[in-house]
Amino acid sequence: xxxxxxxxxxxxxxxxxxxxxxxxxxxxxxxxxxxxxxxxxxxxxxxxxxxxxxxxxxxxxxxxxxxxxxxxxxxxxxxxxxxxxxxxxxxxxxxxxxxxxxxxxxxxxxxxxxxxxxxxxxxxxxxxxxxxxxxxxxxxxxxxxxxxxxxxxxxxxxxxxxxxxxxxxxxxxxxxxxxxxxxxxxxxxxxxxxxxxxxxxxxxxxxxxxxxxxxxxxxxxxxxxx
Amino acid sequence: xxxxxxxxxxxxxxxxxxxxxxxxxxxxxxxxxxxxxxxxxxxxxxxxxxxxxxxxxxxxxxxxxxxxxxxxxxxxxxxxxxxxxxxxxxxxxxxxxxxxxxxxxxxxxxxxxxxxxxxxxxxxxxxxxxxxxxxxxxxxxxxxxxxxxxxxxxxxxxxxxxxxxxxxxxxxxxxxxxxxxxx
Numbered sequence: 015x016x017x018x019x020x021x022x023x024x025x026x027x028x029x030x031x032x033x034x035x036x037x038x039x040x041x042x043x044x045x046x047x048x049x050x051x052x053x054x055x056x057x058x059x060x061x062x063x064x065x066x067x068x069x070x071x072x073x074x075x076x077x078x079x080x081x082x083x084x085x086x087x088x089x090x091x092x093x094x095x096x097x098x099x100x101x102x103x104x105x106x107x108x109x110x111x112x113x114x115x116x117x118x119x120x121x122x123x124x125x126x127x128x129x130x131x132x133x134x135x136x137x138x139x140x141x142x143x144x145x146x147x148x149x150x151x152x153x154x155x156x157x158x159x160x161x162x163x164x165x166x167x168x169x170x171x172x173x174x175x176x177x178x179x180x181x182x183x184x185x186x187x188x189x190x191x192x193x194x195x196x197x198x199x200x201x202x203x204x205x206x207x208x209x210x211x212x213x214x215x216x217x218x219x220x221x222x223x224x225x226x227x228x229x230x231x232x233x234x235x236x237x238x239x240x
Numbered sequence: 241x242x243x244x245x246x247x248x249x250x251x252x253x254x255x256x257x258x259x260x261x262x263x264x265x266x267x268x269x270x271x272x273x274x275x276x277x278x279x280x281x282x283x284x285x286x287x288x289x290x291x292x293x294x295x296x297x298x299x300x301x302x303x304x305x306x307x308x309x310x311x312x313x314x315x316x317x318x319x320x321x322x323x324x325x326x327x328x329x330x331x332x333x334x335x336x337x338x339x340x341x342x343x344x345x346x347x348x349x350x351x352x353x354x355x356x357x358x359x360x361x362x363x364x365x366x367x368x369x370x371x372x373x374x375x376x377x378x379x380x381x382x383x384x385x386x387x388x389x390x391x392x393x394x395x396x397x398x399x400x401x402x403x404x405x406x407x408x409x410x411x412x413x414x415x416x417x418x419x420x421x422x423x
Contacts, residue, residue: 115347119345119366132300138261
């Protein structure tokens with residue numbers, strides 16, 4: 015089955031892509047570039063890096079800019095998915111949803127309207143196990159956004175490894191933070207993954223942070239051999 | 241031992257992760273589980289388990305409705321069975337209930353209409369279906385949404401159906417089913 019992956023460049027959509035590619039034919043990425051940094055639907059930090067990631071994956075990409083207004087952004091998503099169906103003849107869409115019924119049901123409705131299959135291979139999986147899979151499969155994932163107490167700018171740029179996973183699980187115990195950031199507590203950027211033919215090197219970045227909210231903006235990056 | 245039957249369109253499908261694994265995550269905390277695709281369930285599998293859950297499927301997936309011959313064992317088994325979403329639709333089909341188009345996607349209001357041990361009162365549940373089971377003389381209706389029947393029990397067999405997805409929200413339903421048939 016020919017599939018498109020809703021791709022934000024973060025760990026969940028990249029891991030979902032990995033699952034999908036093991037079972038079906040992934041033919042394109044679909045990326046929404048939201049101007050609203052507080053979008054409930056779409057990941058925003060470093061969304062421009064998805065262009066390099068698509069190149070590293072050797073996959074075509076459909077991008078669509080959205081103002082990010084609640085519910086109207088869904089029309090933009092539907093338009094991007096319809097474009098993917100027309101241009102790449104996809105029969106289904108894959109998402110990296112884990113817990114969010116809000117996101118899942120909206121994508122399910124769009125898929126139904128467009129006559130597409132909808133796949134959510136990470137759905138309801140144990141979040142710690144998913145983080146461990148990233149580490150075991152040698153993904154290089156950095157934290158590129160923090161949006162909850164007690165996270166602070168020291169977390170930005172850190173790589174997800176066994177030690178960091180333990181810290182995130184501890185924060186779940188103490189503060190109820192979702193370890194995989196399902197409540198928007200953290201955002202991530204994938205610099206390397208098993209399916210990447212090249213890896214991403216960050217050449218320049220800046221950090222904008224205040225209290226428990228901040229982002230690491232990748233200003234310049236390139237692909238280098240693995 | 242619990243048998244989880246994968247009702248997805250093919251063995252080892254991408255949907256397995258979405259509709260089978262979440263049931264296993266809930267069930268394996270309470271009992272040993274084995275998983276079989278519906279196309280490969282044998283009489284030996286059925287004799288080795290004391291409970292069976294039929295998984296849900298993607299909303300576009302109606303594979304089991306085209307293969308009723310693969311589920312004739314439902315008529316003969318005395319083992320308790322819980323069918324989730326497509327699992328409930330398959331149970332309805334095998335016992336002669338009508339299936340009709342009925343689309344519900346997302347959180348849905350459910351009302352219990354007959355006192356029972358699986359669900360109670362009014363609650364919200366995650367729905368993902370485009371068909372539902374019509375009332376039938378063989379089934380008691382335990383709960384409904386505004387659009388359709390949501391929880392059923394066969395009148396004479398320990399066979400149950402939930403059209404919503406209890407593995408997403410309302411995991412208690414799965415735990416109660418397992419708890420009721422575990423020594």
